Amino acid sequence: MTQPLILIIEDEAPLRRFLVPTLSTQGYQVDVASTGAEGILLARSYNPDIILLDLGLPDRDGLEVLRELRDWSRKPILIISARNQETDKVRALDLGADDYLTKPFGAAELLARIRVALRHAAGSGRETPLLRVGSLCLDLEKREVAMDAVPVKLTPLEYRLLEALARRAGKVVTHAQLLNDVWGPTGEGQTHYLRIYMGTLRRKIEPDPTRPRYLLTEPSIGYRLNVD
Numbered sequence: 001m002t003q004p005l006i007l008i009i010e011d012e013a014p015l016r017r018f019l020v021p022t023l024s025t026q027g028y029q030v031d032v033a034s035t036g037a038e039g040i041l042l043a044r045s046y047n048p049d050i051i052l053l054d055l056g057l058p059d060r061d062g063l064e065v066l067r068e069l070r071d072w073s074r075k076p077i078l079i080i081s082a083r084n085q086e087t088d089k090v091r092a093l094d095l096g097a098d099d100y101l102t103k104p105f106g107a108a109e110l111l112a113r114i115r116v117a118l119r120h121a122a123g124s125g126r127e128t129p130l131l132r133v134g135s136l137c138l139d140l141e142k143r144e145v146a147m148d149a150v151p152v153k154l155t156p157l158e159y160r161l162l163e164a165l166a167r168r169a170g171k172v173v174t175h176a177q178l179l180n181d182v183w184g185p186t187g188e189g190q191t192h193y194l195r196i197y198m199g200t201l202r203r204k205i206e207p208d209p210t211r212p213r214y215l216l217t218e219p220s221i222g223y224r225l226n227v228d
Contacts, residue, residue: 004118005029007048009039009065010080011058015103019052022107028114034058036065043069050117053097055081055088063095070096076117080105086220093174093221100172116170116227131166133227136205136214138166145205152204157182161197162205165215165225174222198223 008019011034023030031046033039036057043051051069055062066077076098081088084102092100098117101110129140137146143159145152154162164181165173178194179187187193198217202209216224 003027003029004049005031005046006050006052006114007031007033007039007042007046008052009033009036009057009062010052010054011035011056012054015054015080018107019110022110023114026111036060036062039065040068043073047073048075049121050076050078050114052078052080055079055083055092063092066092066095066097076121078113078117080110090174090176090221093172094176098171120168120170131169133169133214133225135207138162140166147205154201154204158197158201158204161194162201162225165223169225170227172218172222172224178222194223 006023006028008016008023008030010016010019010032013034016032016034020030020032031042031048033042036059039051039053039057042048053062053066053069057065062079062081066079069077077096079089079092079097079100080103081092081100082103089100098120099113101113131138131140135148137149138144140163143163145154145159145162160182161178164178175191175194176188179190182197183190183193198215199209202212202215206212206214214226216226218224
């Protein structure tokens with residue numbers, strides 16, 4: 001079986017020297033680019049299974065590279081950046097990044113994020129609309145939700161919010177993405193909607209709403225449906 005190909009777009013030589021052996025020893029194929037232009041060329045040439053993208057590239061901003069990649073590729077893109085401002089993370093996720101890892105990071109966390117991204121990508125093309133996570137079962141075709149096989153009654157907005165997270169299970173979904181999915185253009189900027197409906201959702205599906213198991217908050221960024 002062909003091992004997944006990972007493209008690293010990173011200009012810092014020490015980090016490349018850390019990443020390449022770390023990923024290779026896990027069985028991944030690895031390709032490396034040190035500029036945005038080279039990265040886009042390699043991505044178009046080899047269509048990697050996942051891209052690790054730095055934002056501080058020497059020839060162009062990583063967000064521009066992300067935007068260009070997203071014009072034609074749906075493969076997972078994991079941002080690895082020293083930029084730790086919430087606005088940077090939100091912008092990258094809104095532009096289509098699948099995840100965001102702030103430097104410095106450890107090998108274990110990086111490998112875990114890669115596994116989640118690849119697992120999600122492998123499942124995204126399946127026809128089955130059934131999502132099972134722990135005691136939670138969500139049937140996207142029948143629009144049914146159950147906990148421990150007991151049906152859970154949700155309002156239409158609660159269901160649409162849960163569905164928006166389920167369709168990106170394991171990934172961070174920004175406030176803007178959720179508001180647009182659930183409320184459309186009228187929801188722009190209305191983050192208090194999310195706080196209210198996330199609270200009611202948690203009371204209905206979380207064993208302990210004060211310590212969420214499924215619906216995790218990504219502070220100042222959005223929410224994530226935990227699939228671990």
